[in-house]
Amino acid sequence: xxxxxxxxxxxxxxxxxxxxxxxxxxxxxxxxxxxxxxxxxxxxxxxxxxxxxxxxxxxxxxxxxxxxxxxxxxxxxxxxxxxxxxxxxxxxxxxxxxxxxxxxxxxxxxxxxxxxxxxxxxxxxxxxxxxxxxxxxxxxxxxxxxxxxxxxxxxxxxxxxxxxxxxxxxxxxxxxxxxxxxxxxxxxxxxxxxxxxxxxxxxxxxxxxxxxxxxxxxxxxxxxxxxxxxxxxxxxxxxxxxxxxxxxxxxxxxxxxxxxxxxxxxxxxxxxx
Numbered sequence: 001x002x003x004x005x006x007x008x009x010x011x012x013x014x015x016x017x018x019x020x021x022x023x024x025x026x027x028x029x030x031x032x033x034x035x036x037x038x039x040x041x042x043x044x045x046x047x048x049x050x051x052x053x054x055x056x057x058x059x060x061x062x063x064x065x066x067x068x069x070x071x072x073x074x075x076x077x078x079x080x081x082x083x084x085x086x087x088x089x090x091x092x093x094x095x096x097x098x099x100x101x102x103x104x105x106x107x108x109x110x111x112x113x114x115x116x117x118x119x120x121x122x123x124x125x126x127x128x129x130x131x132x133x134x135x136x137x138x139x140x141x142x143x144x145x146x147x148x149x150x151x152x153x154x155x156x157x158x159x160x161x162x163x164x165x166x167x168x169x170x171x172x173x174x175x176x177x178x179x180x181x182x183x184x185x186x187x188x189x190x191x192x193x194x195x196x197x198x199x200x201x202x203x204x205x206x207x208x209x210x211x212x213x214x215x216x217x218x219x220x221x222x223x224x225x226x227x228x229x230x231x232x233x234x235x236x237x238x239x240x241x242x243x244x245x246x247x248x249x250x251x252x253x254x255x256x257x258x259x260x261x262x263x264x265x266x267x268x269x270x271x272x273x
Contacts, residue, residue: 003033004033004034004035004061004086004087005033005034005087005088005089005108006031006033006034006035006087006089006090006091006104006107006108007034007035007036007037007085007086007087007089007090007091007191008026008034008035008036008037008090008091008092008093008104009037009038009039009078009081009082009085009090009091009092009093010022010036010037010038010039010093010094010095011039011040011041011074011077011078011081011092011093011094011095011184012038012039012040012041012043012047012094012095013040013041013042013043013095014043014044014046014047015043015095015096015238016043016046016047016050018095018096018129018236018238019038019047019050019095020050020054021098021132021134021137021236022093022094022095022096022097022098022099023036023054023058023062024058024098024134024137024138025098025099025100025101025103025137025233026058026060026099026104027057027058027059027060028101028137028138028140029099029101029102029103029104029105030101030102030104030105031102031104031105031108032059032060032104034060034087034091034104035060035061035062035063035085035086035087036060036061036062036063037063037065037081037084037085038051038062038063038064038065038066038081038095039065039074039077039078039080039081040064040065040066040067040077041067041069041072041073041074041076041077042066042067042068042069042070042073042077043066043069047064047066048064048066051064063084065077065080065081065084067080071205072205072206072247073202073205074184074200074205074206074209075200075201075202075203075204075205075209076200076202078092078199078200079199079200079202079269079270082191082194082195082199082270083270085191087191088190088191088192089108089111089188089189089190089191090188090189090190090191090194091104091107091187091188092184092185092186092187092188092210093184093185093186093233094184094185094235096235096236096238097121097185097186097233097234097235097236098132098137098142098233098234098236099231099232099233100140100143100232100233100234101140102232103231103232103233106119106227106230106231107119107188107227107231109230110225110227110230110231111188111190112225113190114221114222114223115189115222115223115224115225116182116187116188116189116190116193116214116217116222116223116224116225117187117188117189117224117225117227117231118179118180118181118182118183118186118187118214118224118225118226118227118228119183119185119186119187119188119227119228119230119231119232119233120161120178120183120186120228120229120231120232121183121185121186121232121233121234121235122158122161122162122232122233122234122235123234123235123237124148124153124234124235124236124237125152125153125237126237127151127152128142128148128151128152128153129236129237129238131151132236142234143162143232143234144162145159145162145163148162160172160229161228161229161232162232162234164229164230168229169229169230170229172228172229173226173227173228173229173230174226176226176228176229178226178228179224180224180225180226181210181211181214181224182210182211182213182214182215182217182224183210183211184209184210185233185235186228186231186233187210187214189217189222193217193220193222194213194217195270196220196264196265197213197216197217197219197220197264197265197266197269198265198266198267198269198270198271199213199266199269199270200212200213200266200269201213201254201266201268201269202266202268202269203250203254203268204247204250204251204254205247205250205251206240206244206247206248206251207247207248207251207252208248208251208252208255209251211255212251212254212255212258215255215258215259216258216263216264216265216266219258219262219263219264220264
């Protein structure tokens with residue numbers, strides 16, 4: 001038995017159809033020394049049943065961290081999931097992001113003490129999201145631009161995310177105007193660093209709570225590395241019923257304080273001050 005050295009936190013809420021596809025993506029990984037920790041923000045029994053069934057089918061252990069549904073409390077459930085991670089390194093992604101087969105391998109390859117890694121995602125429209133089968137995931141067809149175009153994907157510079165490897169990926173990472181921020185859908189760092197900044201700020205609901213965690217890591221002296229063209233996930237479409245302006249405004253004010261006061265820790269995180 002290989003020793004596990006990586007924990008992957010996947011956040012989910014009542015989205016079993018998408019979560020199943022994501023779990024098949026992790027079953028297709030070239031790097032296999034990881035556990036999956038599901039951060040479940042109050043889903044019904046259907047999610048637990050899916051995880052019980054998938055555990056019989058996949059090679060990796062699944063840890064299901066659940067709390068009761070109390071509205072959008074992603075920061076709270078992520079903190080509970082962080083505590084449950086049994087390895088020194090944590091990758092975070094979402095239950096609507098299917099990883100390419102080298103996704104975990106890329107995070108492991110580029111991880112380094114004193115850094116966190118910032119990946120990107122490739123958004124798919126609903127019609128293609130629904131078409132993707134288990135076979136399309138295992139064969140990697142759903143990461144193939146020709147297959148996606150055949151199924152209605154439009155031409156775009158963003159398609160480079162799916163066709164970049166090696167040198168091209170390094171060049172695009174170097175020139176991208178996007179900040180190497182902590183992204184909830186595709187980022188990774190050392191558990192010790194995440195615990196040192198006290199995890200996510202649980203006052204924050206939808207909008208930027210992942211970025212704020214990254215800002216505290218930077219205040220702590222952790223640098224960020226851009227790997228958006230190396231570590232690829234495709235993002236399945238879904239409605240965002242939880243998106244609201246009041247929550248976003250509140251979070252922006254918290255982030256401003258974090259930056260202005262160079263805060264390294266939140267008082268509203270894993271440990272309540």
